[in-house]
Amino acid sequence: MKKNNLKLDIFPNRYPKRNYTITINCPEFTSICPKTGLPDFGTIIIEYIPDKFCIELKSFKYYLLKYRNEGIFYESVVNKILDDLVKILKPKKITVTGDFTARGGISTSVVAEYSKKITK
Numbered sequence: 823m824k825k826n827n828l829k830l831d832i833f834p835n836r837y838p839k840r841n842y843t844i845t846i847n848c849p850e851f852t853s854i855c856p857k858t859g860l861p862d863f864g865t866i867i868i869e870y871i872p873d874k875f876c877i878e879l880k881s882f883k884y885y886l887l888k889y890r891n892e893g894i895f896y897e898s899v900v901n902k903i904l905d906d907l908v909k910i911l912k913p914k915k916i917t918v919t920g921d922f923t924a925r926g927g928i929s930t931s932v933v934a935e936y937s938k939k940i941t942k
Contacts, residue, residue: 829884830877830878830910831880831881832876835876838874841871841914842871843870844870844871844877845867845869846868846869846882847867848865848868848883851863851865851886851889853892853893853894853899854890854894855893856893856894862896862925863922863923864896865921866886866900866918867917867920868907868916868917869916869919870907870914870917871914872911872914873911873913876911877907877910877911885906886903896920896932899920900918900932900933900934901918901934903918904918904934912938915936915937916936917934917935918934919933920932920933
């Protein structure tokens with residue numbers, strides 16, 4: 823397993839020449855609303871086509887827990903997770919979705935995507 827400064831562990835993809843999708847569903851995501859200081863709850867869904875590496879799930883769980891006490895907007899948290907995963911995994915393609923529970927009668931879903939550029 824490979825270590826890095828994000829404290830996310832990765833391991834080699836045994837099938838890098840094959841396109842296949844990994845879906846990770848995290849239904850107990852929590853963070854703090856930076857405006858009200860109240861907790862936000864949601865589900866984070868990661869779908870990616872790995873290239874050379876895959877994410878180790880226990881380290882990813884602990885990575886998500888760091889947001890529990892962080893004041894951060896929905897849009898920022900989804901894009902930050904995407905940036906961190908792209909940085910470490912360098913996947914062929916990845917989508918991060920945040921489905922957040924309703925507050926004041928309004929629910930929010932944020933989707934951020936990345937696709938590796940193909941160079942000749």
